[in-house]
Each structure stands twice: as C-alpha cells, then as structure tokens.
Amino acid sequence: MxxxxxxxxxxxxxxxxxxxxxxxxxxxxxxxxxxxxxxxxxxxxxxxxxxxxxxxxxxxxxxxxxxxxxxxxxxxxxxxxxxxHSIGTMQKTSNKMDFSLSKEGLFFAVQTPNGVRFTRDGSFSINDEGTLITKQGYEVLPENYESAGSTISFNTADAIIEVDKNGQIMTNLPNSVKLGATSKMFIAQPDNTKLLVKEGDNLFKYEGVERVKNITDSGAVNQGFLEKSNVxxxxxxxxxxxxxxxxxxxxxxxxxxxxxxxxxxxxxxxxxx
Known part of the structure; x- marks a missing residue:
C-alpha cells in the first residue's frame, strides 16, 4: 500500500x-x-x-x-x-427600521415556518398588515410571544417610532407627539453559542430554544444602525x-x-x- x-x-x-x-x-x-x-x-x-x-x-x-x-x-x-461570533463593524443607516446589537452573544428572535430562530441581521421592515418583519418576511418576536403569541405591530397613526437600548418600542400617542411604550423586542442570549447551527437566510437554529430567556436590560439595541459582516x-x-x-x-x-x-x-x- x-x-x-x-x-x-x-x-x-x-x-x-x-x-x-x-x-x-x-x-x-x-x-x-x-x-x-x-x-x-x-x-x-x-x-x-x-x-x-x-x-x-x-x-x-x-x-x-x-x-x-x-x-x-x-x-x-x-x-x-x-x-x-465576534461583533462586526456598526454602520449608520439612519433608517428607523434598522437595528443592531452592540454586544456579542445576543440575537433577535424571529418566527419562521420551522420554528423560532435567532439572527443578528436587524434589517427589518413593516409589512402591509403593520407587522415588523425581516427581509425574508419572518415576524420579529416581542418579549411576551410565548404567553400571548403576539407580534410587534404598528398602525397608520404611528408616525413616530423610537426604540431604546433595551428594545422597548415607543410610538406617538393619538393626535400627539408624546411617546407611549408599546411592544418590546425579544433579545435572546443562548447559554452556549457553540450549539448554534447556521440554517440559511442568516438564521441560527438552537436546540432548547424554549429555555432561552429574554434579556430585558441588554443595553445593546441601536436604532438606525446595522452590524456588518465580521469577515x-x-x-x-x-x-x-x-x-x-x-x-x-x-x-x-x-x-x-x-x-x-x-x-x-x-x-x-x-x-x-
């Protein structure tokens, strides 16, 4: 041989x-x-x-x-x-529906036909039904999605949309410029990022996703910014x-x-x- x-x-x-x-x-x-x-x-x-x-x-x-x-x-x-999973460069877009996460190991949660998935791609938009979605059309999940099964939605009267560092969404009150709190984004932090599996569409699958807790005070959400690739x-x-x-x-x-x-x-x- x-x-x-x-x-x-x-x-x-x-x-x-x-x-x-x-x-x-x-x-x-x-x-x-x-x-x-x-x-x-x-x-x-x-x-x-x-x-x-x-x-x-x-x-x-x-x-x-x-x-x-x-x-x-x-x-x-x-x-x-x-x-x-190191953080990529933050790019300012000034688009109110663009979001980035400034801390490593944090993810946005989205609902796909195959279940809940995680992503770092915060390039979102609002569909015709007023629901916050990803570029692929997946719904961005709020912190209470498990109990209420709800989505992050807006109406035509929401002329002002602001999101703080913790993912709390605030919109203008009816016929006013004052802001009131509405939905809050689910900011996920898996226990072990090594268990994340890439699944296409810039999504990660995580076994035991139901055990992943929402980080209520992440301080990592940046509105008007996108995280570029770390390649x-x-x-x-x-x-x-x-x-x-x-x-x-x-x-x-x-x-x-x-x-x-x-x-x-x-x-x-x-x-x-």
Missing part, C-alpha cells in the same frame, strides 16, 4: 473542504450580521484519542490495533468547524491563496507516488527479471 498517496489524498480533500468554507465567507462579506466560519484540521491520531472510549475494540487488543490503522495515523482531515476579506483572500498552493503541493505528491515511484519500481523489477 502506498501510504503517502492516501495521506496526500486525505490532505487534498481537507483543503477542498476548507476552500468551500473560505468561499462561503467571501460570498457573505457584505451580508448584514454574517459570522465567519472556520475549520480545524487535525490528523487521524487526534481523532482516535478523542473518541477511543467509543471504539468497538479494547485499546490494546489486536482488533484495536487493526481498527486504528497506523498507516493513516498522520492523514490530515477536518476535525471540527466553528463560527466566530475580513483580506484574511480570507490570503487563506484562499494558501489553500490553493497546498492543493497543488498535495497533487504533486500524489503524482510522484503514482507515476515516478511506480515507474521506478517497474523498471527495477524489469531489469531483475
């Missing part, structure tokens, strides 16, 4: 997966509230050490030794992926160049293993014959 060939092939596959992640980051460099994804590349031995207790054979048994397959001990592969385009381009070069290097190793070494072996065997 040409172990070098299989190790190089595994390394190339890992770099292809990394390239997919980098390309997705670059594609979303201008997506509001997008969070950068990254991969951790390890080897087979590291994966084995992390999961050895789950193997079907005893660690020191003959079956265990065969299961480990030492020939692949140094084959690189993607062992973990993670999302960087660093220069860093991503550098990583893309590095990944492409690694793919080329692995390709040369595979070519050397299959062509040069095989030809050399055939020639030597032919001479001996």
């Amino acid at each position: 040409q172990t070098g060939y299989y190790s190089a092939a595994a390394g190339m596959v890992a770099q292809f997966n990394r390239l997919d992640t980098i390309a997705n980051n670059l594609a979303n460099v201008n997506t509001t509230g997008f969070k950068e994804d990254s991969n951790i590349i390890g080897d087979f031995m590291r994966v084995f050490k992390e999961a050895r207790d789950e193997l079907p054979h005893a660690n020191n048994s003959e079956g265990g030794a065969q299961f480990i397959n030492r020939a692949l001990a140094k084959a690189p592969q993607i062992v973990e992926g993670y999302t960087d 660093n385009a220069v860093k991503m381009m550098t990583q893309m160049i590095e990944t492409n070069r690694l793919v080329g290097m692995y390709q040369k190793v595979m070519s050397s293993q299959m062509d040069d070494m095989n030809n050399d072996a055939i020639n030597k065997l032919a001479k001996k014959a």
